[in-house]
Amino acid sequence: MTGLPIKRNFQAVLDAWRIRFDPTGLSSVYGLNRNFSDIYSPVLxxxxxxxxxxxxxxxxxxxxxxxxxxxxxxLFEACAAGGNRFDMGMLDFSALTPFNRKVIKKQVAFYKEHRLLLQFGRFYRLENPETPNGAAWIIVSENKNEAIPGGYQKLSRPNPPSLKILLDGLNSELTYQVTGRDEFMDIHDIEALADHYLYPLESFRTRAGGDELMQAGLGLSQRFHGGGFDETVTITGDFASRIYVLKA
Incomplete structure (x- = not known):
């Protein structure tokens, strides 16, 4: 029963917020900014x-x-001071749409497929995240036969230029098959055609030598300019990202 006063107090806070500030919706940050220590319960x-x-x-x-x-x-933001709590169960309280749930399931499957590389590979920062364009990094396996680079955009801009990412840590003597991770867009973002449909975005595949990827860079798909959309064109809105898989 000890949880009931907490619940009543929390509900009173949310009631006050709705009445005074935002009658249409609520947002709450539930943080875990300090780890527990010497934890016990007198009732156990x-x-x-x-x-x-x-x-x-x-x-x-x-x-x-x-x-x-x-x-x-x-809407709960399950903040945890940069990783003190990574609990997938908190997603149940994050107002996820069916589209979000399907995409997250695919992202988790991608992580499991590449778990060893992501956990134990060597990490290189390719672009400073403080730059206006965003950030880029790559994780390379110890034998340099596999790598996963990623590019992260901040704000979308009209008529954007073509981009290249200069990779690092690869074997200049090897040739790599580069495949983009499957990306999807909620069809409701462009037209209400079907409920919860995962609209596939660009299909990216290329082969390039390690020396080329590190010296000339990985040329990314042309970004959408308002017309001529097909599987070779990428749609990237604000805070978009792309991840690629390299295998020699």
Missing amino acids: SAEHQGEFAHRYILGLYDLLRRITDAFPDV
Whole structure:
């Protein structure tokens, strides 16, 4: 029953926000900016003290579920100070659309497929994230037979130029097959044609030598200019990203 006063207090805060600031919607940041230490519960027996952290998360889920039941439009940002809590269960309270859920499922599958490279590969920063254009990086396997570069755009601009990313850490003697990760767009963003349809974006495939990729760069797909869209053209809005897989 100890969670009920917390729930009532949280609900009072959200009620006050809706009345005073935003009658149409709610947004809440639920942070975890300090790790727990010396955790225990006076109501748990000695043999059950190890369950405390798990019980806390279950209680957190229950609290958030109560709040979302009372405020269906609330949007939770499950902030965790840069990684103190990475809990996929929090996505249940993030107002995800069916499209979001399908895309996240594919992203998780991509990570699992390349888990060893992403965890243990060598990381190179290719473009400074403080630049106006965005950022780029690459992760290269120890034997340099595989790599995953990624490019990240900040704000979209009209009539954008073609882009190249100068890669690093590859074997200049090898030739790499470069394949873009499958990307999708919610069809509702352009036209209400079908519910929750994953509209496939550009298909990117090329072969290039490691020396070419590091000296001349990886030439990316032409970006959409308002007409002539096909599988060779990429649509990138604000804060868009592209990830590629290299295999020798």
